[in-house]
Amino acid sequence: MKKPLIGISAVTAFNDRLHAQRVTYPQAVWAAGGEAILLPCNPDKSNVPQLVSMLDGLLVPGGADVTPELYGEEKMDVCGSTFRFEDEYDMELIKEAVKQGKPILAICRGMQIMNVLYGGTLYQDIPTQYETTQNHSMFEDGAENLHTVNLEEDSHLARILGAYKDVKVNTSHHQAVKDLAEGFRLTGRAPDGIPEAMENRDGSIICMQWHPERMQDMEMYRNLFIDFVNRCNK
């Protein structure tokens, strides 16, 4: 049987000489019965429709900060490195996947770029712009680097995970959704109020601020990828 092909967009590194992504994304897709293909950021976006037509689904993964000019703000000193052509490539992939009716799973920066694409804004740096005692930007995974998220009970994400209260998540982000984009529902927040999940009405776009692909020891996060790959299989 043909396996659903999931496109995963790359991040650039080494002054744009390397386009790559963490192996945990394809690993989670493979484990869920899908096939994965990495999409290098082509500055020429004219071929994106053909590229997306070859995919069954799109995974928009983690990466660099989103260019603040794209949501109408000047870049603050506390904002990290940004790569505008990478942002624009991701946005083009998303727009085309939506147009062609392909399911999208957006993780971390993926949720942020989704929000910006559809008119939302971001906190450029949580510690600077948001009153909280929670450290959201713990890079290493581990039992101590978790917080909880409360999901909307009737959200697609809660249904897929089979849980909504005090859901365990890892946390390696210093930016987050500020004003929510139109057409989306905020479906999860950390205890300090930071937005951690959003989705569109029919659930064809599921976004989360944490990294479920790095928590595949938990059944609910394996189920998340199985659900995504299955929805791409049509």
Ligand SMILES: [Mn+2]
């Ligand atoms: Mn967090």
